[in-house]
Amino acid sequence: MNRLLIVDDSLVMRSRIARLCASGAVGGIEIAGQAANGLEAIEVARRITPDCVTMDLTMPEMDGEACIAELAGLLPEARILVVSALSDKATALRAIKKGAHGFVHKPFSDAQLAAALKELMQ
Amino acid sequence: MNSATGLLGKYRDLVIAIALFLVLDLGVLLFNFYASGRIEADTSKINASGELRMYSQQLAKALLTLAQELRDGMPIQTSQAQISESHANFRKALAELARRDGRDDAIAQWLSREALANEADLLRRIETYWQPLDGTVVPLLGKENPEAIDVEIAVTKVVARNIKLMQLANDLTQHLETEAVATAGRLRSIQITAILLALVNFAFIVFKFVRALRRSDRVAEVAHEETDEILATLREGLFLLNADGSIGSQRSLSLDNLFGRPVRTGERLSDTLAALVEPDTAAVAADYVELLFKDRIKAGLLDQLNPLSEVAVRGEGEDGRQRRHLSFAFDQVRKDNKVAALLVTVHDVSEQVRLRSELAGAEEQLRRDVDLLLAVLDRDPGLVAAFLVSAEEKIELMNADLQQVEPEASAYAGMIDRLFRHTHAIKGEAATLGFGTVAREAHAFEDRLVPLRRSGNISGKELIPLAVALSGLREQLERLRGVYDKASNFARPAxxxxxxxxxxxxxxxxxxxxxxxxxxxxxxxxxxxxxxxxxxxxxxxxxxxxxxxxxxxxxxxxxxxxxxxxxxxxxxxxxxxxxxxxxxxxxxxxxxxxxxxxxxxxxxxxxxxxxxxxxxxxxxxxxxxxxxxxxxxxxxxxxxxxxxxxxxxxxxxxxxxxxxxxxxxxxxxxxxxxxxxxxx
Amino acid sequence: MSYRSLRPADIEVFSEAISHFFATATSDPAQVRSAYVIERGDPILWNDYNGVINVDGGFAGCVAFSAPRSLLSHVLLRMGEQDFTDEKHRDIVGEIANILSGRARRHFGEGLSISTPAAFCGRDNAVTPRARSTPYAIPFRWHGYDADLVVHLDVLA
The missing domain is CATH 3.30.565.10 (Histidine kinase-like ATPase, C-terminal domain)
Structure with a gap:
């Protein structure tokens, strides 16, 4: 069972991702924790050591890019999927380079996110 | 294993045919042995049968001589020796004829069952006739002085039976000769048939083999042609990108066209891109490609970030009209779960981009001609004021129309007609008063409306340029209003x-x-x-x-x-x-x-x-x-x-x-x- | 500082973002009705909920998503939400504004730096204009609800 940490400043987005995972559309995944910004994400990740992370980029306190860099050092085994509305490629690529594994645009359909999560866990 | 079965499967017919060929050849060879043995046996039996006749005659003659010598009181040793010799030779020939080797086997039976039966029958009859003779002659052989009476009896028997024996031996010889010829003929036929079969088989093998070879040659040829064809005519470019960032030797010819210059094997993609796209994009692309070579990254999860998914080619048609656009797609080629290379597909998407940008229709901003506007001040301020009021009112009506329009074809059509009328009225008035900037803006607005008016199927999105054009028209009017307000302080309406x-x-x-x-x-x-x-x-x-x-x-x-x-x-x-x-x-x-x-x-x-x-x-x-x-x-x-x-x-x-x-x-x-x- | 006002293509990118968002996130398309100019003096936000993204970088202004509560409730429902609190509505209105302006970076590039969303209820006058050019509204209809995306943006030269 892969343990997932959801990082997004939008409550609705977090619960949408959580529901998708709970629905069984993505097999072998369980929600281990949620965080509304980068700082909180680091703190939660230390505690729960997730296997996978979905990461928003535009967030208050600490943005996704900085958070990915921290997490990559903290949990080198964790796989990070960037889920963001930022569609300019240079920024997203920078975030991936810091240690993420994939990218999904907001808005996304359930099927899109489910497929990305499955591929992330493979 | 699988491939071995496959190989046998593929050549099964051929293998069987060759095996059959060998069997047939071997069969013919063995049969030849057999046939020559049989012919030899037949020949010796024919000879023996001939000898029977001869020795029977000799025996009869010798016995008659013996009888005569006994009667004349002459020495009898010579004739006795002759009797003994002919008797022994007769028995030897009979024994030879009775030998069954090579005559009781299946092949002989199958070849000439009836003839063999006849032969045996004839032989039995000869033996039957011979047996009493043998019984009378044998006692005479050991004695130095045989009784004349015994000899007379023997003579009588031999003479009486000799004719019949000679007859029977003759029959047997003839029978054997005929049968030997027939058997030899049958054997020859079989041999010829077998040889013919072997030849047919050989021909089959040759035919089959050559055809299979030719077919596989042709398939290979076609496959080769196809590959050449595909790589030569593919509109999309295809190449392998090595981990060191160099372009591999396997690539389609169309790549040269797409890139607008010949591509060299070993050329670095970053150099290619530097010449092809804007420096910013090239830099992002370098990052992207670098990421794709990381084993932890899955290309599918980064599709959305591909900076080359639709990229303008540099240095062509800088006016932005005929600019070519290329689209690069990347697939990871993994070996042992490590990214060994990237398969890169390049498409020319200029047409799609052109169509889209035509829809977007980026409008050239109209030049603002303040000087002309100021020159307009020599017009009657009353007319200018009236124009401004009516034009502003129309703009407001038009904007309200845009704001409230229901998303239905008929509503859109009605609105376009109203916009057209208002704009045209503004244009006419502005031109009358000599406000060129306003008239030009209004004319541009009309230009936007013309295609919509003709189109029966308008969507809300197509109205966006109208809002912008309206804003431009409004801006010109505001400018005019500003100048007018200042000027009206010191002008009196006529x-x-x-x-x-x-x-x-x-x-x-x-x-x-x-x-x-x-x-x-x-x-x-x-x-x-x-x-x-x-x-x-x-x-x-x-x-x-x-x-x-x-x-x-x-x-x-x-x-x-x-x-x-x-x-x-x-x-x-x-x-x-x-x-x-x-x-x-x-x-x-x-x-x-x-x-x-x-x-x-x-x-x-x-x-x-x-x-x-x-x-x-x-x-x-x-x-x-x-x-x-x-x-x-x-x-x-x-x-x-x-x-x-x-x-x-x-x-x-x-x-x-x-x-x-x-x-x-x-x-x-x-x-x-x-x-x-x-x-x- | 000099600026240029928006061109049709600049605004169309937002219209496209609306269509894309609703088609992807709710699998029901939104119908962009039109586009119009917001008159000087008119408030740029007027609906029950308004999500505002401030834009900086080579740009000045904001992108605002202004929608009736019912539309947002319906979107929440589509996303599988069960409770429809005020907080959820504020959250989603901000998130949509964020997603729509995020997509605009495709067109405007990395220079379009966008803030985290701020959500307002009703005709809050908390929004002071940050751009000088004409504000545009893109009214659209989704499931019978009317909402607007407001684009008030100067492209700094």
Missing amino acids: QGLDPVLRQIERLTRHVAQDLDKQVRFEAVAAHLPVLPESLATLLREAVPQLVRNAVAHGIESAEERLRAGKPAEGRVRVEVERQAGDILAVSVWDDGRGICADSLRRQLVDSGRKSTEEAARMSERDLFALLFEPGFSTAATANPHAGRGVGLDVLRELVARLGARLKIATVPNSYTRFTLLVKA
Whole structure:
């Protein structure tokens, strides 16, 4: 069972991702924790050591890019999927380079996110 | 294992055929052995059978000699020895004939069962006849002095049986000879058949083998051709990108075309891209490709970040029109779960991009001509103010229309018509007053509307450029308003008709100049101490349209006029007069070609709006009414003064709004007069 | 500082973002009705919920998503939400504004730096204009609800 940490400043987005995972559309995944910004994400990740992370980029306190860099050092085994509305490629690529594994645009359909999560866990 | 079965499977027929060939050959060889053995045996039996006859004769002769010698008291040793020899030889030949080797086996039985039976039968009969002889002759052999009586008996028996024995031996010989010939013939047939079979088999093998070879050659050839073909004609480019960032040797020829220059094996993609795309994009692409070579990254999860998914090629058509766009797609080629190379596919997507950008239709901003605006200040401030108020009102109406329109085709169509009328009115007024910047903005707005008006299927998105164009028009009006507000502090509005007529005269000259026509403007106006609002509106909004129409449609070119026997210079006259019952009449008259009912009919038929019969049935009144329908124009091509099919359409709305009446009088090739009647 | 106002293509990118968002996130398309100019003096936000993204970088202004509560409730429902608190509505209106302006970076590039969303209820006058050019509204209809995306943006030269 892969343990997932959801990082997004939008409550609705977090619960949408959580529901998708709970629905069984993505097999072998369980929600281990949620965080509304980068700082909180680091703190939660230390505690729960997730296997996978979905990461928003535009967030208050600490943005996704900085958070990915921290997490990559903290949990080198964790796989990070960037889920963001930022569609300019240079920024997203920078975030991936810091240690993420994939990218999904907001808005996304359930099927899109489910497929990305499955591929992330493979 | 699998491939071995596969190999056998593929060559099964061939393997069986060759095995059969070997079996047949071996069979023929063995059969030859057999046949030669059989022929040898047959020959020796034929000889033996011949000997039987001979020895039987010899025995008889020797016995007769013995009997004679006994009677004559002569020595008998020689004849006794002869008897003994012939007897032994006879038995030997008989034994030879009785040997069954090679005659009881299956092949012999199958070949000549009946003949062998006959042979055995004959042999038995010979033995039967021989047996008593043997019994009488054997006792004679050991004795030195055989009894004469015994010899006589033996002679009698031998002579009596010799004929029959010779007969039987003869029969046997003949039988054996015939049978040997027959058997040899049968054996030969079998051999020939077997050899033929082997030959057929051989031919089959050769045929089969050659065909299989040729087929596989052809398949290989075709496959080769196909690969060449694919790589040569693929519109999309294909290449392998090595981990060191170099382009591999396996790539399609079309790549050269796509990149606009020959690609070398081993060339670095970053160099290729540096020459091909903007530096920013090339830098992002380098990052992207680097990430794709990381084993933890899955290409599928980064698709959305591909900076080369639709990229403009540098250095071509910098005006942005003919610029080519390429699309690169990357697939990871993994070995042992490590990314060994990237398979890169390149498409030319210029056409798609062009279509999209055409839809987007990035508009060139209109030049703002403040100087001209300032020059406008020498116009009558009253007219400017009135224009501003009416134009601003129209802009507001148009924006409200855009805001409230329901997303339905009919609502869109109605709105486009209204926008067209308002814009056209603003354009006309602005041109009359000489506000070129406003008129140009309005004209640009009309340009946006034209395709929408023709399209039966408008979507909300297509209205976006209208909002922007409207904003541009509004901006120009605001600019004008700003200047006017400042200027109006020290300008006093003029009164009466004169300023209005001067503006109209200016418009007439302007339109005539633009259309390269010679026109004289005349104005005849009643004295009016105050300008009633209805008349002012007509003069501001309707008359400019009518004058524009008169110059554009009515007045002919100088040559045409001369050919028609008219003066080269055409005349346009505006008259304002008071009629009975507080009615004011404004008319615009020109001495041009008039309106020809027949040419209107023809135009209706040509444009497909009416059939020939329907058009023929229409009255002049109905035909002229068409001039006031939206979208109807008599000019062949659109220019700023004619041809949009708007103008008279505006008039109709205005007439309705003011409760005015409109009259048309026309004589082809002579004149046209539009008269507007309004209550004072 | 000089600026240029928006071109049709600049605004169309937002219209496209609306279509894309609703098609992808709710699998029901939104119908962009039109586009119009917001008159000077008119409030740029007027609906029940308004999500505002401030834009900086080579740009000045904001992108605002203004929608009736019912539309947002319906979107929440589509996303599988069960409770429809005020907080959820504020959250989603901000998130949509964020997603729509995020997508605009495709067109405007990395220079379009966008803030985290701020959500307002009703005709809050908390929004002071940050751009000088004309604000545009893109009215659209989704499931019978009317909402607007407001684009008030100067492209700094």
